[in-house]
Amino acid sequence: MTVRTVPVSLAGRSYDILIGPGLIDRAGELSVALLPSRRVIVVTDETVAPLYGDRLVASFAKAGIAAATVTVPAGESSKEFAAFGRLMNALLDERPDRKVTLVALGGGVVGDLTGFAAATLLRGVDFIQVPTTLLAQVDSSVGGKTGINTRHGKNLVGAFYQPRLVLADTTVLDTLPRRELLAGYAEVAKYGLIDDPAFWDWCEANGAAVLAGDAARRTYAIEQSCRSKARIVAADERETTDLRALLNLGHTFGHALEAETGFGPDLLHGEAVGAGMAMAFDLSAKVGLCPPTDAARVRRHLASVGLPVRLRTIGGDNRRTWDATRLIEHMRGDKKAEAGKLTFILANGIGRAFVTREVDEAALRGLLDTAIAA
Ligand code: NAD
Ligand code: GLY
Numbered sequence: 001m002t003v004r005t006v007p008v009s010l011a012g013r014s015y016d017i018l019i020g021p022g023l024i025d026r027a028g029e030l031s032v033a034l035l036p037s038r039r040v041i042v043v044t045d046e047t048v049a050p051l052y053g054d055r056l057v058a059s060f061a062k063a064g065i066a067a068a069t070v071t072v073p074a075g076e077s078s079k080e081f082a083a084f085g086r087l088m089n090a091l092l093d094e095r096p097d098r099k100v101t102l103v104a105l106g107g108g109v110v111g112d113l114t115g116f117a118a119a120t121l122l123r124g125v126d127f128i129q130v131p132t133t134l135l136a137q138v139d140s141s142v143g144g145k146t147g148i149n150t151r152h153g154k155n156l157v158g159a160f161y162q163p164r165l166v167l168a169d170t171t172v173l174d175t176l177p178r179r180e181l182l183a184g185y186a187e188v189a190k191y192g193l194i195d196d197p198a199f200w201d202w203c204e205a206n207g208a209a210v211l212a213g214d215a216a217r218r219t220y221a222i223e224q225s226c227r228s229k230a231r232i233v234a235a236d237e238r239e240t241t242d243l244r245a246l247l248n249l250g251h252t253f254g255h256a257l258e259a260e261t262g263f264g265p266d267l268l269h270g271e272a273v274g275a276g277m278a279m280a281f282d283l284s285a286k287v288g289l290c291p292p293t294d295a296a297r298v299r300r301h302l303a304s305v306g307l308p309v310r311l312r313t314i315g316g317d318n319r320r321t322w323d324a325t326r327l328i329e330h331m332r333g334d335k336k337a338e339a340g341k342l343t344f345i346l347a348n349g350i351g352r353a354f355v356t357r358e359v360d361e362a363a364l365r366g367l368l369d370t371a372i373a374a
Helices: 023-034 048-062 081-093 108-123 134-140 170-175 178-195 197-212 215-235 244-248 251-260 269-286 292-305 324-333 361-373
Strands: 004-008 015-020 039-045 066-072 101-106 126-131 145-150 153-160 165-169 344-347 353-356
Touching: 004 215, 015 023, 015 215, 023 048, 023 126, 023 165, 039 048, 039 081, 039 108, 048 066, 048 101, 048 170, 066 081, 081 108, 081 145, 101 108, 108 126, 108 134, 108 145, 108 153, 126 134, 134 170, 134 178, 134 215, 165 170, 165 215, 170 215, 178 197, 178 215, 178 244, 178 269, 178 292, 178 353, 197 215, 197 292, 215 244, 244 344, 244 353, 251 269, 251 324, 251 344, 269 292, 269 344, 269 361, 324 361
Parallel strands: 015 165, 039 066, 039 101, 101 126, 126 165
Antiparallel strands: 004 015, 145 153, 344 353
16 A cells, blocks of 8 residues: 655645555655754554554664664553653753654654653754554654643643654554544544534545544545644644634543543543543534534444543443533633633534634533433
8 A cells, every 4th residue: 555645835834744555664764854863753652562662663773773762651641741751851861862753653642742741851952753543643742842741730831842853653553442543543533523524524434444443434534534633733722713712623622521530541632632622512502503414423423433422421331410510610621711701613514614713602511401311
């Protein structure tokens, strides 16, 4: 299968996203011309390191590039402030100079963390993304949002800092647990719902095959997602207009669900986005913005692939008692809320999303009460 290239056009900071099988084994040859020196430090996590770490380092060696590796624990805890401090010291232990390049090998956690480390190490060094989850391949590795968490919330300390290259090796998804794959698929479907109804139709017809491992369809889904994200990021890199904010479809609801479940394993970020998108479309239909048939399609497709779109299916054995007031409080604490005003991405239909700060709170509460009772 040929390698697909998606350019991200950002004047002096443009870069390519390469998508295809076996790219980990070609990382050295594909990146060597971009490196300021033949020295990289790979940052990865304890799950991904034994799966792909040696192959990546060997591919750098083959291209004459010296690669050290720093491994962090798997999971969101590696984005804590203290963990970031430990990573920076581990990187400095390698005695890097400003020409070193960091390489993020892992999911969104490793990508966000390594990107922020690159933005701040020696006041800024280059970095490359080698995303290994579907979520990271279609969303977090593209667009330069990097950051870590604090006790005040997720991703509240960070930087816009673009990678020099993204290498999305489609075969690494074969080892990804199905639940993680599904969480990433919610982000794929999101691009259809934002502004690409034809891609949403494609998702309805092909989503199950993407999840079952059909290589051609997987590559197509990743490529289309990256094209959408690249287009939006190129037009609004720093989210200064509402354009990039559209990528937050499902996130106001999703953030509240994640906050209520403690940002832990009971609800993965992508799962929260999936449930949140269904709720955003339900709210859009409830206030008369969107045909109810479109909202029903969204809910039906996401549920049909196995995403937990009903609140009562969230939380595994730790079923929650949901509370509309608490969910609304979480929404107010979301960093998208401006001066306490809730910000939502709603839609006039599939592929017709828009940002609004004018949501009727009674309608929102009514929707949440219905969702809790369903
Ligand atoms: P993750 O990085 O925690 O990865 C999920 C799990 O899968 C981890 O345990 C990881 O070790 C494991 N894993 C990764 N690749 C694997 C593979 N190929 N085979 C087997 N196991 C593998 O989670 P994620 O969903 O990739 O990312 C979530 C993070 O991304 C959150 O911190 C979120 O805030 C961030 N995010 C950032 C952006 C952005 O624009 N920067 C966008 C969306 C999400
Ligand atoms: N994931 C949202 C963004 O990159 O803007």
